[in-house]
Amino acid sequence: MNHKRLELAIEAAGLGGFEWDLARDVFVVSERMAAITGLTPGEMPADGGTALDRYVHPEDLPAYQARRERDLGAAGAYEAEFRQLRADDGRTIWVRVAGVVSRDGGGRATNVTGIVQDITERKVEEDHRQTLMAELDHRVKNVLATVQALAQQTAKRTTSLESFLSNFGGRLKAMGSANELLTAARWRGAAVDHLVAAELGAIVPGQTSWGGPELFLTPRAANALSLALHELATNAVKFGALSVESGHVDVRWTRTGDGGFELAWTESGGPRVMPPARQGFGSTLLEQVTGRELNGQTAVEYRPGGVYARLRAGAPAVAPRPETVPEAPTARAAETIVASSGPADLRGSRVLIVEDAVLLALELETSLSEAGAEVIGPAYELEEAMALLDRQIDAAVLDANLNGRSVTPVAEALARRQVPFVFATGYGEAGGAPGGFDAPVIRKPYDVTQVAAAVAELLRPS
Known part of the structure; x- marks a missing residue:
């Protein structure tokens, strides 16, 4: 790739280029770098590489200088992010600067080539x-x-x-x-x-x-x-x-x-x-x-x-x-405001619990067990729930979200088998049940007796 193509590629990436000619001790500022920093394009005295330091925010300057000196001396390359005061209007912007050193046959530094990127938005x-x-x-x-x-x-x-x-x-x-x-x-x-x-x-x-x-x-x-x-x-x-x-x-x-x-x-x-x-x-x-x-x-x-x-x-x-x-x-x-008609009776029923909050799942398990149900699970992850679907299930309690993953595959499988389920979830969907399923919804925070009552209602003969 020739020099002109490289410059075009750098500009297309939103970067500005510069060079420091150590032999002549001058900086060469590209048009794109000038647009980013407010500097004048072309050559300017480098002052031993410190000419641009006066545009670095005073609070960031010591760390930038220390890192540049350390990295250029040891590795021959450096990269830093700092606040810069634009040379034309004094506005503060954030820039990312990266440079590499070219050396002659004797290992002496002859040139530093670098790029500047405006990262203010980020x-x-x-x-x-x-x-x-x-x-x-x-x-x-x-x-x-x-x-x-x-x-x-x-x-x-x-x-x-x-x-x-x-x-x-x-x-x-x-x-x-x-x-x-x-x-x-x-x-x-x-x-x-x-x-x-x-x-x-x-x-x-x-x-x-x-x-x-x-x-x-x-x-x-x-x-x-x-x-x-x-x-x-x-x-x-x-x-x-x-x-x-x-x-x-x-x-x-x-x-x-x-x-x-x-x-x-x-x-x-x-x-x-x-x-x-x-x-x-x-x-x-x-x-x-x-x-x-x-x-x-x-x-x-x-x-x-x-x-x-x-x-x-x-x-x-x-x-x-x-x-x-x-x-x-x-x-x-x-x-x-729940008007309870008495404790739910779930004797003889098999109820699947799918809930990723362990303490809440344990509380649900206790409540459903006390109502007489045989609890399947609890399943805390989607894969655990899917693996339990080959069991005999009469009803299910589903959390809508399992550690960032939708419970929809479980709900779809239960719906195909005509197994009723209730959503016990913290997701506030005004339009009804999550995923558009025809299922009752109990919003968190809830009393676990509500869930037992809802399951009992699901299993009530029509």
């Missing part, structure tokens, strides 16, 4: 990725801390394990719904109507209504409102308007002049309301936690005709409309 993406990872780490730790606090506060105010599991599981589900909506909007905000729909959509169809302007909340405010709605809904189902067929719950929200919003929860048509004899964690959460998290205040009134709650939020709780707005969620409240 560096910006790396920085952005690191920022996102740090933010994810922060959010995960916040979620874990919140879950721990919920568990402790719930445990302090419950008198039985069954009550604790029901209350704690419902609160986790409410957090899960809010986080699912936030994830769909890339954590830029969750719509109030979506949060209300996720909690009230399927409790008792026809007995709930809601409405208000389009309004998006910050992640902190969204989680707070979701938990508050869950507590109010739970109380309404157990003791309030939604405990009878004639009752109704209406939720309305409006913007306030200070940039925040106000939400009113109104119950009517239910049994006569009396103030609670003692304050549980739900009341504490509503009256002491929700208001602070919303940068506002809350008030709950136990009116004889029905509970009335007013949640007022300040402007910091409101987020701009995100670029990505998810569709309104499908009804999921039935998963949040």
Whole structure:
């Protein structure tokens, strides 16, 4: 390949070339390198190879010089990445520089040939990725801390394990719904109507209504409102308007002049309301936690005709409309507030478990075994699950994703054999079951008794 073709190939790759003639102590800057760095193309004094060092960012210069001297002396080649100050306008860019030394017959260096590449875009993406990872780490730790606090506060105010599991599981589900909506909007905000729909959509169809302007909340405010709605809904189902067929719950929200919003929860048509004899964690959460998290205040009134709650939020709780707005969620409240008709009976049934989270798989195995099922598996990987399909199986519990791989091949094989299955998954697909299968879906986090009940329903004679 001749010199001209080499130059064309280098330019096509987005690289700029340079040469350092040691005998004449000059740098030769190519047109492409000049475009990248802001230098003037052509020859310039090399000053013993240090002429370009003044354009290296001061914080990166010592490391660059040390590496260049070490590599050129030992190996005759070097490569480095550093920030450079453009010679024409002073802008900071990231560059990658690589050079090789040519020597004469006596081993004396005569020429250094190198390339320069603008890697600013890549560096910006790396920085952005690191920022996102740090933010994810922060959010995960916040979620874990919140879950721990919920568990402790719930445990302090419950008198039985069954009550604790029901209350704690419902609160986790409410957090899960809010986080699912936030994830769909890339954590830029969750719509109030979506949060209300996720909690009230399927409790008792026809007995709930809601409405208000389009309004998006910050992640902190969204989680707070979701938990508050869950507590109010739970109380309404157990003791309030939604405990009878004639009752109704209406939720309305409006913007306030200070940039925040106000939400009113109104119950009517239910049994006569009396103030609670003692304050549980739900009341504490509503009256002491929700208001602070919303940068506002809350008030709950136990009116004889029905509970009335007013949640007022300040402007910091409101987020701009995100670029990505998810569709309104499908009804999921039935998963949040579970009215159990008693323990599931799975005696004589053979149930396959496919779940990559080992602790959760063990918990599922225990729950299904206690219900009388013979558990096949658990299978933690796709290959393990496929290998178990030659067994006699009456029903299956499938996680949608197994360590990054879809469970679809297992679901397809079961469907061909007409073996019913339920998805127990953390994937929030608004359109129904993963992969479009005609199968019930239980969203994580869930109470394992829900799964046993769902399997029992699958096996119920039609």
